[in-house]
Amino acid sequence: MEEHFVWVTTRRIRPGTLGDFEKVWRPATHPPGMRRALAYWSEDGQEITGVSFWDSKEACDSWRASDPEAQRRADMAPYVVEEREGFYQGRELAIPSGSPG
Template identity: 75%
Template sequence: MQEHYVWVTTRRLQPGTLEDFESAWRPEPAPQGLHRAYAYWSEDGQEVTGVSFWDSRDACDAWRASEPEARRRAAMAPYVAEEREGFYRGRELALPSATRG
């Protein structure tokens, strides 16, 4: 099974700032070593969880230490009340096939 390298960040936003936050969070330029990224919002728009898939931890760490990432974080900062993040390794779970009775 293929292993994935994943960076997960959850941010609690200031009330009413989701739209402004969305325009600030997109990385420019696209990070090297990033395969894909997803963002998930709570129904009230006050919590956003980002999940990004990387070539390696080194690729993710290089992006996190870069000047473009520092600028992106500074642009997001006025909208963020709290932030949690972590880097993980894992793989897709094989689900059992559904049986019909």
């Protein structure tokens, strides 16, 4: 099974700032080593979870230490109330076919 390297960040943002937050949240350039990224919003628009898939932990760490990422994080700071983040390694789970018996 293919292993995945995943960075997950969940941010709670100030009420009513989702539109402004989104303008500064997306990176200006495609980070080297990032395969894809997904974003999920809570119904109230105050919590956003970003999930990014990387070639390796080193590629993710390199981006996170870069000047463009530091600037992006500084631009987001006025909107962020709380932030949780972590790096994970894993794989896709196979879902059994057929109906429960």
